[in-house]
Amino acid sequence: MITVIGSLNMDLAVKMDVFPKQGETVLGDQFQTIPGGKGANQAVAAARLGSQVNMIGCVGTDDFGHTLRNVLQKEQIHTENLVTASVPTGIANILIYNNDNRIIVVPGANYELRPAHIEAAREIIQQSQMVIMQLEIPMETTNYALKLCKEANVPVLFNPAPAANFDIRWMEDITYITPNETECSLLFGNDFDEVLTRYPNKMILTLGSDGARFFDGEYPIHVPGYMTNAVDTTGAGDTFNGALAHALIEGQSLDEAVYFANIAASLSVEKFGAQGGMPTLGAVYARMGGFEE
Secondary structure (H helix, E strand, O other): OOOEOOEEEEEEEEEOOOOOOOOOOEEEEEEEEEOOOHHHHHHHHHHHHOOOOOEEEEEEHHHHHHHHHHHHHEEEEEEOOOEOOOOEEEEEEEEEEEEEEEEEEHHHHHHHHHHHHHHHHHHHHHHOOOOEEEOOHHHHHHHHHHHHHHHHOOOEEEEHHHHHOOHHHHHHHHOOOOOEEHHHHHHHOOHHHHHHHHHOEEEEEEOHHHHEEEEEOOOOEEEEOOOOOOOOOOOOHHHHHHHHHHHHHHOOHHHHHHHHHHHHHHHOOOOOOOOOOOOOHHHHHHHOOOOOO
């Protein structure tokens, strides 16, 4: 079982052909409300691939909160540890232009997830094969969850986004960490070769369509990505993390798991919305075998 501790947001996505300059008003092409949040996205990604997933997070009592809870339940994700708070559910304002995105997150109820809620879920966490975490909940809650996982000897896959909320002291409690190039530069420096060597088999540097890199203790490993025609890159990193966790608990080696996650991420960008394109296990294996579902 995978337990995800993290955020749930409703994504308010606007797709446009012209990106506005400061003070400029432009017409958008599409608007959609789409279930999201890095925690929920990663939970859905792992569940779609067949993992049993438990979600620990917080939503509001509003319509967005009810919708997000229902979406997880439809994906067969356990929501017994999903807390409800009397503040608005978190949202993410996503501007999509030229097959890329800019995102503004308003945390809302996500910042009501407290260490006490993690403690209440202690038994579930202890039973987990892996815990996935990100940085869209309070730092004190993240810190408490990491200590609990270390105490229970449960491996942690950590996605350090948004990077500004990361505490470097957490590295000793993290099993795998998956920064992109921007996050790695901010947290660890620009010498990626040195950083990867410093954290063998722990630091997986994600490179978008170029795949991912890590150091296996002897050699630098570059696992190539899969070139595809991207429609929307929102959620590609979350798909990668959910898929990586799924592959690792299934017993795949790190290089096999990273390749599997790259393929899953390549499928996710071919449809609109963070969760909309997250693939099934059959779709991933079909692409790995050179076929398409």
